[in-house]
Amino acid sequence: MPRGRFITLEGTEGVGKSTNLATVVRAVEDGGYPVVSTREPGGTPLAEEIRGLLLGVREEAVDATAELLLMFAARAQHVATVIEPALARGDWVVCDRFTDATYAYQGGGRGEDVQAIAALEALAHPGLQPDLTIYLDIDPRQAALRIEGREHDRIEREALDFFDRVRRTYLERAAQYARFRTIDAGRSLDAVTADVQRVVEELLARSP
Ligand code: TMP
Numbered sequence: 001m002p003r004g005r006f007i008t009l010e011g012t013e014g015v016g017k018s019t020n021l022a023t024v025v026r027a028v029e030d031g032g033y034p035v036v037s038t039r040e041p042g043g044t045p046l047a048e049e050i051r052g053l054l055l056g057v058r059e060e061a062v063d064a065t066a067e068l069l070l071m072f073a074a075r076a077q078h079v080a081t082v083i084e085p086a087l088a089r090g091d092w093v094v095c096d097r098f099t100d101a102t103y104a105y106q107g108g109g110r111g112e113d114v115q116a117i118a119a120l121e122a123l124a125h126p127g128l129q130p131d132l133t134i135y136l137d138i139d140p141r142q143a144a145l146r147i148e149g150r151e152h153d154r155i156e157r158e159a160l161d162f163f164d165r166v167r168r169t170y171l172e173r174a175a176q177y178a179r180f181r182t183i184d185a186g187r188s189l190d191a192v193t194a195d196v197q198r199v200v201e202e203l204l205a206r207s208p
Helices: 017-030 045-055 064-088 099-109 114-124 140-146 160-176 189-205
Strands: 006-011 035-039 092-096 132-137 180-184
Touching (some): 006 099, 017 035, 017 092, 017 189, 035 064, 045 064, 064 114, 099 114, 180 189
Parallel strands (some): 006 132
16 A cells, blocks of 8 residues: 655635635545545644644733644644554545644744754654645735634734744745645635646646
């Protein structure tokens, strides 16, 4: 049984990530592979509890390093108990956000040290990188208009300049790593979905 493929979906709030995640899952299923669809932070009972700790709005200010470590605590559990076993048995894994989100949010957004993030990455998932990362790109101002009235988690409550830094980091990483496909998500959902479908089909065509 060949090892499964690992696809991650990234983007800032209001970019249409949930809808497009469903498109990715359907495209992989249509390609004939079993799929595990999961998310970060979360994806296991323990990691979902950590998600609750991370995203709940609270009076106590959350230290940026504590936030970073909780993200990786959740991720280590998720990789060890869900992602790696699934890939090993030949399933494809589609994950709503992964470590690129930590570089973007905790690194770009919060200013946490990139070397520290890289060290935690090497500890939490040595040797594991996505085969394909779909980055849905949008101007945070346009996204903010789309999600007006929606409930925001603790991190989504940050100001626009935070999301500008998050976006800049995603774009830098997309330029740096060949596994990225950047899709302009400022267009109609139909246009975005067609592009998402196409990049998944490209990966399917390259798979045994
Ligand atoms: P979601 O809204 O896509 O489910 O993501 C949950 C929130 O967690 C979102 O505000 C982005 C944030 N996040 C980080 O800050 N760092 C990370 O590594 C991940 C995976 C998510």
